[in-house]
Amino acid sequence: MDLTPLHEVEAPNDLRRRVHRRRRWSVLAISAVLIFAMAFITAQGLRNATLFFRNVDEAVEQRSELGERRFRIQGRVVPSSVKSESGLTTFEIVHNCVVASVLHSSDPPELFSSPWIPVVLEGHWLAGEVGTSVGSDTHYFSSDRMLVKHTNEYASANEQRVMEEPPEDFLDQCSFEVPAATS
Amino acid sequence: MLAEIFLVARKDLRVERRAKIALGQVAPLALLILMVFAFALDANTSLLERGAGGLYWLAVLYGGTLLIQRSFDVETDDGNMDALRMSAIGMPSLFLGKALALFVQITVLELILGPGILLLYNVGVVDWVLLIAAAIAGTVAFSVCGVLWGAMSAGLRVRATLLPLLLVPVLAPVLLAGSRAFETALGVRAGAGWTWAGLMFVIAAVHTALGLGAFGFLLEEG
Amino acid sequence: MPVANSGAKMTATLITRVLGVSALAATGLMAVLGLVISPPDVVQGEAVRMLYIHVPSIWIAYGGFALTSISSILFLRRSRRRPDQGRHYDRLAGSAAEVGVVFTAITLITGMLWGKVTWGTYWQWDARLTTTVLLFVTYLGYLALRRLPAEPAVRSRRAAVMALISFINVPIVHYSVDWWRTLHQKASLSVGRRPEITGEMYWTLLYSALAVTILATWLIIHRYRVIRLEELRDEEGLEALIASRLNKDFGSH
Amino acid sequence: MSEVATVVAGWGITFVILATYSIWVVFRGKGIGRELGIGETEQSDLEKDVGTITDS
Numbered sequence A: 001m002d003l004t005p006l007h008e009v010e011a012p013n014d015l016r017r018r019v020h021r022r023r024r025w026s027v028l029a030i031s032a033v034l035i036f037a038m039a040f041i042t043a044q045g046l047r048n049a050t051l052f053f054r055n056v057d058e059a060v061e062q063r064s065e066l067g068e069r070r071f072r073i074q075g076r077v078v079p080s081s082v083k084s085e086s087g088l089t090t091f092e093i094v095h096n097c098v099v100a101s102v103l104h105s106s107d108p109p110e111l112f113s114s115p116w117i118p119v120v121l122e123g124h125w126l127a128g129e130v131g132t133s134v135g136s137d138t139h140y141f142s143s144d145r146m147l148v149k150h151t152n153e154y155a156s157a158n159e160q161r162v163m164e165e166p167p168e169d170f171l172d173q174c175s176f177e178v179p180a181a182t183s
Numbered sequence B: 001m002l003a004e005i006f007l008v009a010r011k012d013l014r015v016e017r018r019a020k021i022a023l024g025q026v027a028p029l030a031l032l033i034l035m036v037f038a039f040a041l042d043a044n045t046s047l048l049e050r051g052a053g054g055l056y057w058l059a060v061l062y063g064g065t066l067l068i069q070r071s072f073d074v075e076t077d078d079g080n081m082d083a084l085r086m087s088a089i090g091m092p093s094l095f096l097g098k099a100l101a102l103f104v105q106i107t108v109l110e111l112i113l114g115p116g117i118l119l120l121y122n123v124g125v126v127d128w129v130l131l132i133a134a135a136i137a138g139t140v141a142f143s144v145c146g147v148l149w150g151a152m153s154a155g156l157r158v159r160a161t162l163l164p165l166l167l168v169p170v171l172a173p174v175l176l177a178g179s180r181a182f183e184t185a186l187g188v189r190a191g192a193g194w195t196w197a198g199l200m201f202v203i204a205a206v207h208t209a210l211g212l213g214a215f216g217f218l219l220e221e222g
Numbered sequence C: 001m002p003v004a005n006s007g008a009k010m011t012a013t014l015i016t017r018v019l020g021v022s023a024l025a026a027t028g029l030m031a032v033l034g035l036v037i038s039p040p041d042v043v044q045g046e047a048v049r050m051l052y053i054h055v056p057s058i059w060i061a062y063g064g065f066a067l068t069s070i071s072s073i074l075f076l077r078r079s080r081r082r083p084d085q086g087r088h089y090d091r092l093a094g095s096a097a098e099v100g101v102v103f104t105a106i107t108l109i110t111g112m113l114w115g116k117v118t119w120g121t122y123w124q125w126d127a128r129l130t131t132t133v134l135l136f137v138t139y140l141g142y143l144a145l146r147r148l149p150a151e152p153a154v155r156s157r158r159a160a161v162m163a164l165i166s167f168i169n170v171p172i173v174h175y176s177v178d179w180w181r182t183l184h185q186k187a188s189l190s191v192g193r194r195p196e197i198t199g200e201m202y203w204t205l206l207y208s209a210l211a212v213t214i215l216a217t218w219l220i221i222h223r224y225r226v227i228r229l230e231e232l233r234d235e236e237g238l239e240a241l242i243a244s245r246l247n248k249d250f251g252s253h
Numbered sequence D: 001m002s003e004v005a006t007v008v009a010g011w012g013i014t015f016v017i018l019a020t021y022s023i024w025v026v027f028r029g030k031g032i033g034r035e036l037g038i039g040e041t042e043q044s045d046l047e048k049d050v051g052t053i054t055d056s
Helices: A006-049 A056-061 B002-019 B021-040 B045-077 B080-086 B091-120 B128-153 B159-185 B193-219 C003-009 C014-037 C046-081 C087-118 C127-146 C152-166 C169-179 C199-252 D003-036 D040-052
Strands: A071-077 A083-085 A088-095 A098-104 A118-132 A135-148
Touching: A006 B193, A056 A071, A056 A088, A056 A098, A088 A118, A098 A118, B002 B021, B002 B045, B002 B091, B021 B045, B021 B091, B045 B080, B045 B091, B045 B128, B045 B159, B080 B193, B091 B128, B091 B193, B128 B159, B128 B193, B128 C152, B159 B193, B159 C127, B193 C152, C014 C046, C014 C199, C014 D003, C046 C087, C046 C127, C046 C152, C046 C169, C046 C199, C046 D003, C087 C127, C087 C152, C087 C199, C087 D003, C127 C152, C127 C169, C199 D003
Parallel strands: A098 A135
Antiparallel strands: A071 A088, A071 A118, A083 A088, A088 A098, A118 A135
8 A cells, every 4th residue: 555645756856856956056156156256356467457557656667677668657747847848848747756757749638737637648768867856867758649637526617726736645645845836 | 968068069060070161261261361461561570470469369250250150050051940949958058069169160260370370470479378378268258159149140131240240349358358368478568468368268257157048048939 | 188099109198298398398407507507627627518418328328228138137037938928028128228329329429529628539448438339339239139130039039138148348337447547537426435526516417317317218218119119010011911912812712 | 629619519419319319219100100000080189289299
């Protein structure tokens, strides 16, 4: 006499399906975690690999390995250093308390005249004794293409904030004084 | 599952071996493209050397697209799709099997293009390990994306133009990463070659996961 | 008012007319606020007025693509259970994606013009610009896939899968400015960060986002109805064709 | 291009795109509706509405 309840006959199949389903989910979850981890690591690496520009401090540090290769450099324009003469503009840019001299050989965009504006320059290092606001340097940056990198800070022109001052926290940590604009 | 994958891949490769499209037509065409690039850049050696990585992957993209198209034309031509659907082969196996077959075909294409680049563009390899790793990563990404998007446009009347339109935006990051990694391997650019190779593996992994989940939806009929 | 019938004939109903009129009024007010009342920027001058179109447009585009993805998931779930179900979600996905593409195009165009006056260049291959143009092309491909001559059920299912895959790019576009060094500035507003934008400009930006949302909602509803009409037309055309075939066959016998 | 010209061009192009797209959507709906002959009886009634409300 068979006394086994009917629903138990179904059980093994049911159980297998449930186990199967759980295993499928765990496989999905594990692969998702793996993919995210890989993506994260790659993204971290890509940060350095897709260098749209080098900041001034990095460009100065890597000067010997860069040689005369073309690259983009980013820094804020020191207002008092801008001089314009027969199509050539010379000025200094600063980032992380490192200053570099620039000789730029085309018309700068309109916004270039705003004090402490961040710019991205395309060009290369050239040897030459130049004086900067913090001392003398053995190289200057020869650029022929200038992009103004405006920030996501917006302020009404009516407020007349004093923009001749360097942006907050920007030069506080530096050991030198950058002269303010003389406008 | 592994047996099924090999079964599908072997079927595709056998069809291909009989028709000899990959070796007989696509590979010579890709080599021709390498020549035309040289004409376009006026055989400027330094330009060709610097751009060799990018031009290589462009040629792979072009040849690969043709192979992907073919891989699905074979299925849809005589209603093979219905036969595959009826067979007990699971959709994930079908997806991986077709990807494996495409991987083999594109590898053959690259084995012809690679020496072509080295000889015609006069470049030398400084890092063989990176070169081979990047080539494998790129090829995996190409074949996986290829199967996914090939299925997307399979059997449609305008697939010849639709497939590249859908495929190129997806493969653009692969193309970018492959070019950068090759430039490092060929010694024309110092930089994070391994990171770029890693990016291609990530893209391949993401599309494998998507493909395993979505392939069934793409092939379902009506 | 023949409201009940006009819903099918014209694509307007009372609700969409109200919505349409308010969209018109809202965009008008947006133009006044953005072009006249809001102040010029201290650095950028008048060029800052591009902000009020450029930024809300890409928000709407993100929203449209998100709607497309959600509808696509719902469509796939519904149509898996019953093949004739879920058409509603398919139409919603299509109309939202099309509106998203229109607003992505507006973002790109205004961005290029804005870039020319502030950066000094129309285009740079930085991470934000590159990923945005890839997003645009991807969804153009999606729309192309939707328009193909094919069996509607097959086409819709493939389009839904493509919508899901394509959405991966949206967060990449948004966070590209944080993940990589770009010429493009960081996100204008983001959660957990004090907006670095003064009051009048901030409110104008938020208001513009609202106005553009109303407009986009109106557009998506209308586009949805047009897709429905197109489907009706195709079905009717098919029936007419079958009918004429049958007539001919009977005639020849 | 000056700042003002850029702003005018940007806003102008945006409004042209949005207006064109809106009009296209509305008129395509009307066109197909007419083709299908849905709500034919209200035709004249609605045609009058077009002038005043214009489905904006």
